[in-house]
Amino acid sequence: MIWLTWRQFRTQAIIAFAAMAAYAVLLAATGPHLATLFAADGLDGCRGANCANLADYFSGSVTGGPYSALWALSQGVILLAPPVIGLFWGAPLIARELETGTSALAWNQSVTRTRWLAVKLAAGALTAMAVAEAFSLMQSWWAAPISQAVADGASIGVGSSRFSQLNFDTHGITPLGYAVFAFALGITAGALIRRTLPAMAVTLAIFAAFQVAMPLWVRPNLAPPDHVVTSVASLGSPASQAGPGGDSFTLSAHDVPGQPGAWLLSSGPVNAAGQATSATPAACASVGSTGVRSVSPNTGVFGPGQGPAAFAACLAGHGIREAITYQPASRYWRFQATETGIYLVLALAMAGYCFRRLRRRPS
Amino acid sequence: MTAVIETPVIETRGLGKRYRRRWALSDCTLSVPAGHVVGLVGPNGAGKTTLLSIATGMQAPSAGTIEVLGGRPAAGPAQLAKVGYLPQNAPVYAGLSIADHLKLGAHLNPAWDAEMARTRIERLQLDPAQKAGTLSGGQRAQLALTLAVAKRPELLILDEPVASLDPLARREFLRDLMESVAEQDLSVVLSSHLVADLERVCDYMIVLVASRVRVAGPVDDLLATHHLLTGPRRDPGSLPGGVQVISASHTDVQSTLLVRTSGPLLDPAWTASAVSLEDLVLAYMSTAAADGRRNRHLEVQK
Numbered sequence: 001m002i003w004l005t006w007r008q009f010r011t012q013a014i015i016a017f018a019a020m021a022a023y024a025v026l027l028a029a030t031g032p033h034l035a036t037l038f039a040a041d042g043l044d045g046c047r048g049a050n051c052a053n054l055a056d057y058f059s060g061s062v063t064g065g066p067y068s069a070l071w072a073l074s075q076g077v078i079l080l081a082p083p084v085i086g087l088f089w090g091a092p093l094i095a096r097e098l099e100t101g102t103s104a105l106a107w108n109q110s111v112t113r114t115r116w117l118a119v120k121l122a123a124g125a126l127t128a129m130a131v132a133e134a135f136s137l138m139q140s141w142w143a144a145p146i147s148q149a150v151a152d153g154a155s156i157g158v159g160s161s162r163f164s165q166l167n168f169d170t171h172g173i174t175p176l177g178y179a180v181f182a183f184a185l186g187i188t189a190g191a192l193i194r195r196t197l198p199a200m201a202v203t204l205a206i207f208a209a210f211q212v213a214m215p216l217w218v219r220p221n222l223a224p225p226d227h228v229v230t231s232v233a234s235l236g237s238p239a240s241q242a243g244p245g246g247d248s249f250t251l252s253a254h255d256v257p258g259q260p261g262a263w264l265l266s267s268g269p270v271n272a273a274g275q276a277t278s279a280t281p282a283a284c285a286s287v288g289s290t291g292v293r294s295v296s297p298n299t300g301v302f303g304p305g306q307g308p309a310a311f312a313a314c315l316a317g318h319g320i321r322e323a324i325t326y327q328p329a330s331r332y333w334r335f336q337a338t339e340t341g342i343y344l345v346l347a348l349a350m351a352g353y354c355f356r357r358l359r360r361r362p363s
Numbered sequence: 364m365t366a367v368i369e370t371p372v373i374e375t376r377g378l379g380k381r382y383r384r385r386w387a388l389s390d391c392t393l394s395v396p397a398g399h400v401v402g403l404v405g406p407n408g409a410g411k412t413t414l415l416s417i418a419t420g421m422q423a424p425s426a427g428t429i430e431v432l433g434g435r436p437a438a439g440p441a442q443l444a445k446v447g448y449l450p451q452n453a454p455v456y457a458g459l460s461i462a463d464h465l466k467l468g469a470h471l472n473p474a475w476d477a478e479m480a481r482t483r484i485e486r487l488q489l490d491p492a493q494k495a496g497t498l499s500g501g502q503r504a505q506l507a508l509t510l511a512v513a514k515r516p517e518l519l520i521l522d523e524p525v526a527s528l529d530p531l532a533r534r535e536f537l538r539d540l541m542e543s544v545a546e547q548d549l550s551v552v553l554s555s556h557l558v559a560d561l562e563r564v565c566d567y568m569i570v571l572v573a574s575r576v577r578v579a580g581p582v583d584d585l586l587a588t589h590h591l592l593t594g595p596r597r598d599p600g601s602l603p604g605g606v607q608v609i610s611a612s613h614t615d616v617q618s619t620l621l622v623r624t625s626g627p628l629l630d631p632a633w634t635a636s637a638v639s640l641e642d643l644v645l646a647y648m649s650t651a652a653a654d655g656r657r658n659r660h661l662e663v664q665k
Contacts, residue, residue, distance in 0.1 A: 003470040007463060008456075101454035104421055105507070109471035110444035110514065112437070360423055 001111055001119040009123065012089055016131050023077060023135060026070070027142040034067055038145035043152065052153030059149045059157035068158040071146060074139045078170040081135055082178035083207050085128045090186020091199040093120060094354070098194045113358045121187070121351055125180050132179035140171055151261065155254075162332055163263035165215045172336040177343030182207050184347035184354075191354050214339065220265050222338045225325045229270060230257050232316040247285060248278045251315070253324050261329030272319030284314035369397040370433045372518045372550045373418050379426035379574075380413045387413040389574045391427070395552055395567075399581075400544060402565030403554040404644055410574045411554040412451060415522045418552075419448040432518055444474055447516035451523045453507035457496025461489055464506060465513075472514040479546075480513035487539075501532030505539065512543045519544075521553035525560055537564050558641040568640070570647045577647040582640060589643050592620040594633040603630070610646040621646045 006013075038044065041058040043051065062068060094117075097103035107113050140147075143159075147167075150159040160167055168174065185206060190199040234257045253267040271277040287310050327335070373395040380388040388410035395401050403411050416422045417429055420437020429435075434442045455464060461484060469475045484491060487505050489498075495506060504524060511519060524540070525533040541564055544551055555561050561568070568585060570577040578585070589609070596618045602608065606624040613619075621638060622628075628635050638646075 001471065004467055007459065007467070100457070101450060101452060102456055104416075104419075104448065104450035105454050105456070105510070107421065107437070108419060108443065108446070108448040108450075108511075109468065110440050110473055111471045112440060112443065115440075 001115060002123075004106075005119050005123050009089075009120075009127075013127065016127070019077075020131060020134055023074070024138055027074065027138050030067070030070060031142040034062070034142070034145050037062065037067075038149070043145070043149065046152060052155075055149040055152035055154035056156055059146070059154035059159060062146065063157035067146075071143060071158050074142060075166055075170050078132070078135045078139055078175055079166075081132050082128075082175065082182040083204055085131070085179050086182030086186040086203045086207055087200045089124050089128065090183040091190045091203050092196045093124065093187045093190060094358070095190030095194055095196045095199045098190075099196055114355060117355060117358055121184075121354075124183055125347070125351075128179040128183045129176045132175040133173070136171055136175040153260070161261050161263070161329075163261070163327065163329070163335075168215070168219075168335070169211070172333070173340045174336055174343075177340035177347075178211075181210070181343040181347045184350040187354055188350040191357055218342075219335065219339060220263075220327070222335055223327065223331055225265055225327055227323065227325050228256065228259075229274070229321050229323045232269075232312050232320060232322055234258075235312075235322055247280050249280050249311075249315070250278060251312075251320075251322060253322055256324055256326045259326065259328055261332075263327040263329075265325045265327065267322055267324040269315070269320050270323045272321075274323075276323070277320070281315070281318040281320070283318060284311060287311045287314045371395055371430075372397050372401075373429070373431050373552065375414070375427060375429045377427035378414070378417065378424050378429050380410075380417060380422060381425040386425075386574070388417075389426070391571075391574045391576070393569060393571075393576045393579065395550075395569070397550050399567035400541075400551040400553070400565050401567040401569060402558075402561030403552055403569050403571060404558055404561055405554075405556065405571035406648055407556055408573075409556075409571045411556075411571060412522055414571070415448075415520050415552070415554060416450075419446060419520055421448075421450075440473075444472060444514065445517045447511035447514055447519040449504075449507050449511045449519070449521040449524055452527060453500075453504040453524070455495040455498070455503055455506055458494065460492050460494050461498075461506060462491035464495060464510060465491070468510050468513055474515040476513045476515050480509055483509045483513070499532070501528050501536065504528060504532070504536055508536070508540065508543070512547070512549075515547065517548075517550065519549055519551045521551070523554055523556070526555065526557075533560065540564065558644045562640050568644070570644055572648055585643060586637070586640065588625055589621065589623050589638050590628060590635045591638045591642070592618075592622055592628070592633040592635055594618060597632075609643075610649065 038058060041054055041061070043054050043058055046054060094103075097106055106116060146159040147162075150161060162168065162171065169178070182203070186199065186203040189202045189206070190196065193199045193202060230253075232251065235251075235253050249269070251269045253264060256262040256264055268276055269278070371394045373393070375394075376392050378388060378391040379386060391410060391414060403414070405411055413422065417424050418431050418436055420435075420443075431442070432445050434445075436446075437443055456467075459467070465477070465480050465484070468480060469477055484506075487502070487509075489502060489506070495503065498506060504527075508521075508524070511521075521540075525536055528536060537560070540551070540553075543549070553561070553565070565582060567579075567581050569579040594617070596613055596616050602620075602622070605626060606622050606628070609621040609623055611618060611620045620633075621643070
């Protein structure tokens, strides 16, 4: 059975390993130079307040060049690997046999259908996990300078926190979970639909739906979020605000003060009583000017006692504070494990269904 | 014929298979004896393919019971090893070579006869390196047959094995099948809707019409007990007891009857002549449509 599995899986395996080799060569050829740039900017082992500025400088200098393109490309490959595995390894596994009638050949040798599926499933799932994780680890190694710059406080350019959707989905152990889930999804769709192409389409649609729904609605709730109410002044620049001169305003945080790397879920101003508010206190309505809003707040020309900073100070003076809902950075691995666990359980459930179906209603 | 007391190779009781609302096979009770080349014949839609795919475990029955060589179809590796199956259209892996198919057989069957498989392919003058997808229909059927017999089964089930072959390939395939049967101690069940195909190779015949066994028995017995009678027109009911009319046609002055009787026909008014297997089978098939529910389980006494 192992021979047949290898013989039928050979082409896909060779393509996968060729893709991995090309990926490795590309990253190995460019990674050391990226690390050199990082060191040249004085960021190797950097400690202290100045690091954030150096990191910003490094991050900014890399942005827009070949490294940010490579960064996007290498992330894209990790994101695409699981659906490709689901489509081209999973969906045809049973569907193609049923479609061509070769299932009758395969399942009438002296090997039960259960064993046939067990060997194919185990081989495919292990390879899928290994391939997805290999891509992810190679990219982590290559992008280490960029990730470190973000950790050092770079707030512009390529790179983002570990909790950002792109990073969370491509690093840690989640790629492994996605790959095995997509593989099992493809097999199940194929067993149910019995035709390869429609099974591929359904696999893609369902996988995409999961990849959208998970970070939007499920992941933020994997653990009850933490809340903090902080002063307007403590919001790191640039906190965005709108509405000086009007009767309503918004004020949102870009990160969680004192919680580097935390995942900010939502933020908004609250009044002295702790209730969400958007009504500009009457005394602040005249602070700032709608006339200069088109000018960048950092360079704009404001009269004395005018402009965003004065507006923020006025808000603070009238008891306005910022309420922030977030997941602390320390929960990263717990979230990784939980989400990967969810996908593994889903994959196991689908595999179990396939075994049942193959035993009872093979064709 | 000597009376052989052996487990039937296939025994079904009230077997049925439903696809959504339609019954492809219903209340089918039959017994296929061991040691024969059994022809399962019937019109399209009689349930032959459904019956055989249940017998190989490719489908589960919706009703009734089935035993194949005394076991449940596809119950485990041992049961699978005992049954060789050549499905309709003889599917093979288009992307794999002939040699790959033989390797597949060798890896998946403990009793695989590599020598036999190799010599068969040689005799068929096939190139082992050739991809199965480029084989002709006849060659593909031969390859699939090689896989089915080289696993050394006790029972070989073939579903319409020659339906898609041209007359020459058909003849070669059947001759080849008979050689394999002669070499091994093998029971064979093969289905067809064409009697002519089966006549050459089968020594036992089962006529299945609309899930019902119309007649079953050794071909020699069937031919010995069926007669074509011609005589002046008269009511078939006036025939003596023990004579069963299978089909009757009448002109103004003459009647032609196909009858079954165990004893000799003594009535001088009738001219008796032998009946061909094809005529016999066709008579059972056509009367099945006419008299539907009567004479449901006809069996020839051995």
